[in-house]
Amino acid sequence: MLMELRENYQKGARVLIRTYGCQMNKYDSELLMGILVDNGYRLVDCERDADVILVNTCSVREHAEKRALGRLRQFVGMKSNKPGLIVGVYGCMAQRYGDEMLKEVPGIDIVAGPDSFPRILEAVRNAESSAQICTTLGDFDGEGWRPYRKTNSLSGWCAITRGCNNYCSYCIVPYVRGHERSRPLDDIIREVESAVQQGVREITLLGQNVNSYFDGEHDFADLLKAANDIEGLWRIRFATSHPKDFSDKLISAMRELPKVCEHVHLPVQAGSNRILKLMNRGYSREDYLELVDKIKDNVNGVALTTDLLTGFPTENEEDFEQTLDLMKSVKYSGAFTFKYSPRPGTKAAEMENDVPEKTKISRLEQMIKVQQESAAEFSRNLVGTTQEVMFEENSPKNPRNMRGRARNGKIVEVTGEGIKKGDVWTVKINDAQTWVLFGEKIDKLIDNRQ
Ligand code: SAH
Ligand code: SF4
Ligand code: F3S
Numbered sequence: 160m161l162m163e164l165r166e167n168y169q170k171g172a173r174v175l176i177r178t179y180g181c182q183m184n185k186y187d188s189e190l191l192m193g194i195l196v197d198n199g200y201r202l203v204d205c206e207r208d209a210d211v212i213l214v215n216t217c218s219v220r221e222h223a224e225k226r227a228l229g230r231l232r233q234f235v236g237m238k239s240n241k242p243g244l245i246v247g248v249y250g251c252m253a254q255r256y257g258d259e260m261l262k263e264v265p266g267i268d269i270v271a272g273p274d275s276f277p278r279i280l281e282a283v284r285n286a287e288s289s290a291q292i293c294t295t296l297g298d299f300d301g302e303g304w305r306p307y308r309k310t311n312s313l314s315g316w317c318a319i320t321r322g323c324n325n326y327c328s329y330c331i332v333p334y335v336r337g338h339e340r341s342r343p344l345d346d347i348i349r350e351v352e353s354a355v356q357q358g359v360r361e362i363t364l365l366g367q368n369v370n371s372y373f374d375g376e377h378d379f380a381d382l383l384k385a386a387n388d389i390e391g392l393w394r395i396r397f398a399t400s401h402p403k404d405f406s407d408k409l410i411s412a413m414r415e416l417p418k419v420c421e422h423v424h425l426p427v428q429a430g431s432n433r434i435l436k437l438m439n440r441g442y443s444r445e446d447y448l449e450l451v452d453k454i455k456d457n458v459n460g461v462a463l464t465t466d467l468l469t470g471f472p473t474e475n476e477e478d479f480e481q482t483l484d485l486m487k488s489v490k491y492s493g494a495f496t497f498k499y500s501p502r503p504g505t506k507a508a509e510m511e512n513d514v515p516e517k518t519k520i521s522r523l524e525q526m527i528k529v530q531q532e533s534a535a536e537f538s539r540n541l542v543g544t545t546q547e548v549m550f551e552e553n554s555p556k557n558p559r560n561m562r563g564r565a566r567n568g569k570i571v572e573v574t575g576e577g578i579k580k581g582d583v584w585t586v587k588i589n590d591a592q593t594w595v596l597f598g599e600k601i602d603k604l605i606d607n608r609q
Contacts, residue, residue, distance in 0.1 A: 171201040174283075175209035179227055180217025182398065183365055184250055186316040188215045190276045191249065192307035198280055206234060211245045211283055213269070216252035218331050220500040224252055228263060235266040245286045247271060249279075251335040258292050269293075273336055274321065276304065305350065308357045313551050313581050313607075315359040317350050318342070319382065320366035325401065327428070328439045328506035329471060329499060332367055339368070344377045348385050351392065360581055360607065361394035361549060362386065369397045370404035380412040387416040393583060393605060394549060394566070398424045399466075402450055403441035413458045421458050422568040425451070426466035430485030431478035434471055439506070444485060451489050460544075462492040462537065462567035467526055470499040470519035472510035479522050486529050492537040492569065494530045498523050531593060538569065538591035546571060546596070547604065548586045550578050562595075571596045581607025 174195050178188040191213060192202055203209050212234045216227040227248070234246045247269030248260055254272035261267060268286040271279060275293040282291040308315065322337040323330075351362050364382070366372060372379040379397075386395050395418045402425055413419050425447075429435055432443050442450075454461055467486070469479060486494070498519040501508040548571045550563035561575035571586055572595055578584065583605040590597040 171199050172210040173203045173208055174200045174211045174213065175203050175206055176213045176215060177230065178215045179223055180215070180219065180251065182316060182363070183318060183321075183367070184215050184217060184273075186306060186318050186365055187250065187273060187276065189306035189308075189316070190304055191215070191279055193305050194276060194280055195283070196307060200283075206237065210243070211247070211286075213247045213249050213279075216248055216250040218251040218255050218335050218502070220497065221502075222500065227252055231264045231267060235264055238266060243287070245269065245283060247282070247286070247291075249273070249275075251331070254335040255331070261290060305353060308354065308359065312357075312359060313549070314361045314363070315351075315354045316363050316365050317347060317354070318365045319347050319369060319372050319379075323367035324371070325368060325441070326439060326506070328437060329468065329502065331502040331505055334504055336367070339366075339371065341372050341374045343374050344382055344385060347382065348389065351386055352389055355389060355391040358581075360392065361396065362392060364395065364397040366397075367399060368401040368404060370400050370406065370409060378406075378408070380406065380408045383409075383412045383416055383419055387418045393418060395419045396422060396568075400425050401441075402427065402447050405450055405454075407453075410454060410457045413454075413461075420566040420568070421461040422464070422566070423454055423458075423461060424464045424466075425454075427485065427489075428466060428468045429471065429474070429478070430482035431474075434474055434478050437473065437507070437510075438468075438471060444481065448485070448488065460567060462569070463489060464493040464495075464568070465489070465491050466495045466497065467530075468497050468499055469522040469526060470514040472499075472507060472513055474499075474514055474522075479525075483525060483529055486526065486533065490533045490537060491530065492567065493534055494526075496523055496526045496530065535591075535593040538593055538596060541565075541569065541588050541596055542591050543588065545585050545587050545601065546598070547583060548573075548598075549583045550580060552580065565596070569596050570594060571598055573598050573600050579607055583607075 176188045178185050214231055217223040238244050245268045249271045250273045253270045260270045269282045269291045271293045278293045282293055285291055320339055320341045322339045323333045324339045326333050370379055400423055427447055501512045546565040548563040548565050550561045552562050554560035554562045554572050559575050560572050561578045562572045565571050584603050585601045586598040588596050588598040
């Protein structure tokens with residue numbers, strides 16, 4: 160068996176990484192890919208071609224875990240036809256289950272927590288001889304770890320913090336990702352510069368709560384300023400913003416720094432003060448609405464998106480009406496809507512999960528309906544305006560058209576003649592569907608010569 164693995168390795172063993180969960184997980188998968196590719200492994204897209212399969216998992220809702228367990232069992236099942244296949248579980252679920260994972264999915268070879276990427280190479284190489292458990296939540300210093308970059312990738316991610324200190328009562332993230340750690344500003348800037356050298360033009364700075372970034376000297380607004388100075392980088396985005404930590408300094412930075420895009424993902428979760436308190440979110444409905452007004456007043460043309468959670472224990476009709484009411488007053492351009500799912504070990508899991516499933520579904524449907532109306536209104540209001548668009552791909556439906564994103568995050572499509580990937584144009588918006596705007600190009604602002 161070992162011989163076979165060595166032979167595979169010499170040929171460049173083939174690795175498949177499947178990713179579930181949030182943007183941070185996608186970034187972590189890129190870290191894994193970078194480490195493995197640098198060490199002679201080849202990436203494949205299809206499980207049938209793979210010698211090593213790693214599943215990067217999410218624990219945020221029960222459904223996400225069930226899906227990943229199903230996939231893992233299926234991959235382990237493939238070993239009967241392919242002895243020597245290595246199957247590993249990576250990420251938040253691996254951290255939560257630890258060696259229990261071996262009971263859940265007998266035959267699994269690697270169980271590796273979300274901060275264990277520096278040990279992944281060793282784990283894969285050793286997996287032939289015994290199961291490898293490496294669920295570490297160590298300090299993360301980004302030095303030396305570069306995410307894998309696909310050629311032609313114009314947009315990239317960069318993790319600026321890992322973990323979370325907020326302990327929202329429903330959320331498992333602080334338990335599986337550990338306490339919040341900020342990376343030193345210089346490391347982040349170096350990583351973004353290296354991404355830019357590889358063709359990245361737009362970077363999204365990632366953290367569970369980017370607003371609490373602090374490396375001992377610099378806060379998040381300082382980091383934005385430093386990133387804004389990087390030559391060859393055209394756009395800066397960030398997620399996620401916690402409303403309780405959104406400072407006036409950050410609002411000024413958004414207004415003043417030309418590369419920082421006018422989009423804020425600002426999860427509200429619920430509109431009722433009673434529920435927000437039970438959720439331990441650290442702000443009231445009034446605080447949130449005041450912040451929204453301040454952002455809208457200062458950041459011209461800003462788009463706000465959010466996360467919403469319905470069915471939290473004790474949520475009644477009145478509470479829920481307040482969520483709908485808040486949505487109608489903020490008029491989000493987009494939202495992720497979820498049904499509450501109790502997570503073992505969290506504060507809320509000790510409360511009775513007392514909102515019936517049928518009620519949760521009906522409330523979720525109502526939220527989606529309100530959200531679609533406000534997203535459609537947001538788009539309609541952009542007809543007649545001029546937007547700055549960075550073009551990224553051919554339109555999937557009409558390949559002669561080019562698609563890109565406006566600074567506010569909306570997808571914009573125009574007739575593609577004379578436009579290259581990565582070019583930035585001003586575009587006059589003529590028509591709007593809920594999720595896509597249509598327009599005509601006016602002036603080329605940046606030519607993506609490479
Ligand atoms: N750090 C971010 C997002 C964390 S997880 C923030 O603070 O908002 C992404 C989203 O999943 C959350 O915003 C929340 O809406 C949802 N979520 C978290 N725990 C959940 C649970 N137990 N059940 C259902 N949805 C949940
Ligand atoms: Fe979870 Fe709250 Fe932290 Fe977001 S801020 S990751 S919802 S605990
Ligand atoms: Fe992300 Fe899910 Fe973990 S949301 S941080 S992958 S629990």
